[in-house]
Amino acid sequence: MLACVLVASGTALAALPAHQPVPGGVAVVPLGMGERPTVTLGDRSVAVVRTGSGWAAVAGIPLDTEPGDLSLTVRTAAGERNITITIGERKYREQYLTIKEQRYVTPDEEELARYRRERAEMDAARASWRETGVLGLFTVAPVPGRQSDSFGSRRFFNGQPRNPHSGMDIAAPTGTPVQAPAAGRVVATGGYFFNGNTVMLDHGEGLVTLYCHLSRIDVAVGDTVVVGDTLGLVGATGRVTGAHLHWSVYLSGVAIDPAYMLADNSQ
Numbered sequence: 001m002l003a004c005v006l007v008a009s010g011t012a013l014a015a016l017p018a019h020q021p022v023p024g025g026v027a028v029v030p031l032g033m034g035e036r037p038t039v040t041l042g043d044r045s046v047a048v049v050r051t052g053s054g055w056a057a058v059a060g061i062p063l064d065t066e067p068g069d070l071s072l073t074v075r076t077a078a079g080e081r082n083i084t085i086t087i088g089e090r091k092y093r094e095q096y097l098t099i100k101e102q103r104y105v106t107p108d109e110e111e112l113a114r115y116r117r118e119r120a121e122m123d124a125a126r127a128s129w130r131e132t133g134v135l136g137l138f139t140v141a142p143v144p145g146r147q148s149d150s151f152g153s154r155r156f157f158n159g160q161p162r163n164p165h166s167g168m169d170i171a172a173p174t175g176t177p178v179q180a181p182a183a184g185r186v187v188a189t190g191g192y193f194f195n196g197n198t199v200m201l202d203h204g205e206g207l208v209t210l211y212c213h214l215s216r217i218d219v220a221v222g223d224t225v226v227v228g229d230t231l232g233l234v235g236a237t238g239r240v241t242g243a244h245l246h247w248s249v250y251l252s253g254v255a256i257d258p259a260y261m262l263a264d265n266s267q
């Protein structure tokens, strides 16, 4: 059977992620035809994208969400309604890592102050929003290589508990080009304390991606990129145990498992 995936403008619609309503997952909720609604989950705006059968909301589910019901608020000129999403359970592992440089485990005052400044810069970039009506699965991974399933793992560095892992690590040698998995705009670059050399992309509708530990950055804030463009090279800068790409994916500022945004043929 042929599936029509074209809209009137002739633009192909990207395939949506699967509905995975778990902590660190994605809720995909059909909203029907008609006027484009605005959708919120708590105090966050939610992506609203055009599909072959009307609008759909695509919401990131924060990692610390307890299983149970969440309510999406959908607004149009005609009024407001709520849609309940039931959040299931997903178990995350513990991960014990050994870091050679102790300053990455117990930074001094100056390093902590630096981290807080950098964190504010990255949080601002993570909150980027452009209403595009388009958001879809990535059909290429940023680098070829083995993809870790360690998103959400509770981490211990040299035995000390730290925040859960907020992305996917892809094993690749230093110097491997990192490619944009979708079109976007560069919203941050920097040499950050924990993340090392970093690039952040805004893909529209609150979808933002982060690339860390690069040995080289090849783009600047304000650049626009298309799928396949080189953002920089894999490296081992910042808090690492060896060369790899750390890749995070955010929806409305919420870190989700990047695996949920990759199409099957992307490895």
Ligand SMILES: [Zn+2]
Pocket: 165, 167, 168, 169, 245, 246, 247
């Ligand atoms: Zn990582």
